[in-house]
Amino acid sequence: MSEVVSLDTPLPLLYRSGGLVAVHKPAGVSVQQEGLLPQLAHQLAVPRLWLVHRLDRVTSGVLLLAEDAAAAAALGQRFAHGRIRKTYWAVAEGKPAKKQGWIKGDMAKARRGAWKLLRSLEQPAVTYFDSRSLGPGLRFYRLNPTTGKTHQLRVALKSLGCPILGDTLYGARAADRVYLHAARTELEWQGQALCIQTPPPPPWPADWQEVEA
Helix, strand or coil: CCCCCCCCCCCCEEEEECCEEEEEECCCCCCCCCCHHHHHHHHHCCCCCEECCCCCCCCEEEEEEECCHHHHHHHHHHHHCCCCEEEEEEEEECCCCCCEEEEEECEEECCCCCEEECCCCCCCEEEEEEEEEEECCEEEEEEEECCCCCCHHHHHHHHCCCCECCCHHHCCCCCCCCCEEEEEEEEEECCEEEEEECCCCCCCCHHHHCCCC
């Protein structure tokens, strides 16, 4: 997907309490898109919002924001200390080098805005994954990153020899979207254990959505 999706309709609100806001970001919307945060602030009737983490433009799913500086700082600390668990879903073609396990390595810039995974482990990107077959030549992946590097999950699956379906930047065949979705975010907030989740919208087929269950 090369086009930026316009924000003509409000983003679905998944959670809002104590300064924490979670919305469903559609694929094709950049979190750095001019006007995104002001439009969301207008949607929620607040003066401004703080972006506390990022999703790639091609990725859909749970996006966290803060309504004030204190909430932004608290969420930043949770991210920094690994106290926010994120689960992504992906679909890819081909047979991976392994079906589950850890993917670790430093990341370096490559060509055309892409990144590559290195063998060194000085400041590595770290992801745990498992996968299962969706049928001949197609697999579902559940990905749990413990770091938040640029393009981390896209590079991780590329390193397995199975770039995410639709991710032509990393060598996959073109599709109607890049099949990467931030399905679930878990954290403690206001003394509560939260699990904020959202299923991927069409064109993600319904039978793919049911695989994880």
